[in-house]
Amino acid sequence: MAVLNEEQTMLRDMAREWTTNESPVTAWRRVRDANEPAGYDAAVYGEMAQMGWTGIIIPEAFGGSDFGWLSMGLVTEELGKTVTASPLSASAAAASAIMLGGSDAQKAEWLPRIASGEIVATVAVDEGPRHDPAKIKTSVAGGKLSGTKTFVAEGDSAGLFVVAAADGLYLVAGDAAGVSRSRRQLADFRSHAEVTFADTPAEKLEGGDDALLDSVLDRAAVLAAAEMLGLAGQAFDTTLAYLKQRVQFGQVLSTFQALQHRMANLFSEIELMRSAVEAGLTALDQGGDTRAAASLAKAKANDVGHLMSREMVQLHGGIGMTDEYDAGFYLKRMRVLEQMWGNAAYHRDRYARLSGY
Structure with a gap:
């Protein structure tokens, strides 16, 4: 910690x-x-x-x-x-x-x-169903940007877009000519818009090269992992409280050794997740090459977040499947965050390449 x-x-x-x-x-x-x-x-x-x-x-x-x-x-x-x-x-x-x-x-x-909170800003990178910065086709000619970005977080309300093009990062005002947005509803019911830029005026960031894009994506990924840590921690606490008060077969569920083992395993995994996420955040503060720490944080958060949210629903039994109960909110948000800025397989592969494998 x-x-x-x-x-x-x-x-x-x-x-x-x-x-x-x-x-x-x-x-x-x-x-x-x-x-x-x-x-x-x-x-x-x-x-x-x-x-x-x-x-x-x-x-x-x-x-x-x-x-x-x-x-x-x-x-x-x-x-x-x-x-x-x-x-x-x-x-x-x-x-x-x-x-x-x-x-x-x-x-x-x-x-x-x-x-000041006057405007909402967001990063628009991906152009397909999965996170893959290597497949960016958005182009810029004569200061005008053209391309389509899928599942842009907060894309419905953003007043500023940081757009990844084939040759770097560009700033695009939300009310600029040629910007159009289409709402995309995912399981978590947050804003994930498809945003199209058609000959839209854009300003290039001076340091808008691949290294800058990597640095920005590292920060986005680690913040997503931090949110997942909060989701996982609360999912654990809520599930533990439920097991301590739910009676089945005449016994409180928390007295069953098999369930105790599952909760102990989840606790250990969340602590490992915390270490990885906080190491990623610390690396961002220290500067330098943050890629390995960010990928480790996101990969671990994806794995543990998936496990904890699934176990939360299962250990709550039938009530965990209902909309009236909160368990589904944690699972749905976790599933979307797993895919944002790279799933576990993407970040394990990236970490391996950075480590020379």
Whole structure:
């Protein structure tokens, strides 16, 4: 477990208290039932901005707190525990692209607006059903960008896109000419839009090469893993509480040794997941080559998240299959996050290649 300083501990505790009291799972149920394309409550995101969460990784010179990626991960984990919907992670990943590769003018134009929560930003990379940056065909000619991006997180409400083209990363305003969006409903009921750019004005990021794309994707993947850690941890706690009070065959379920062994295994796996995720977040803060740490974090999160969400439903028995119970929310969100920014097979293969195999 990462050693937190006093400020990080206070941030985590504040996020935990806020999500528990102001954004429980019942709040997500209301967002789901509203069935709006944005997939989140704008007023709630405004509260996050007021608390400074939208500027955690943005430098102070541009309106942020420059509090680091581990701090961002702590907040993201707490949001995962209550399945809170927000564009916080997507905006952070997009902001990182501007921070790493943007010009002074681009930073001054966009980072303060992201830090204040004025706009939602997102990263548009994939062009097929699976994450594969090697197959990008989006092109730019004469400052005009053309291509289609599939399953863009927060694509329905984004005011800024960081778009991966064949020759680098570009900034595209959400209201620019030639931008069209089509809603795509996935199991988690969040925003995953197909976004088409047709001769759309675009600005290239100065450092928009393959190394920059890798760095941005590392940050997106590790934040997804942090959310999955929150989902898995809460799924474990909820399942354990259920086993301690559910009576079957005249006995409390938690007294059955077979179930005790399964829960002990899940606890151990989640602790390993935590180590990998926090190592990934720490690597982002330290800088340098973050690829191996990011792939290890996402691969482990995918494996353990899949296992824990499946076990949550199964160990709850029939009630776990009902919409009235919360177990399904954790499983559905986990399945979508597993595929975002690379599934377990993708990241194991990437990790092996980075290790020389």
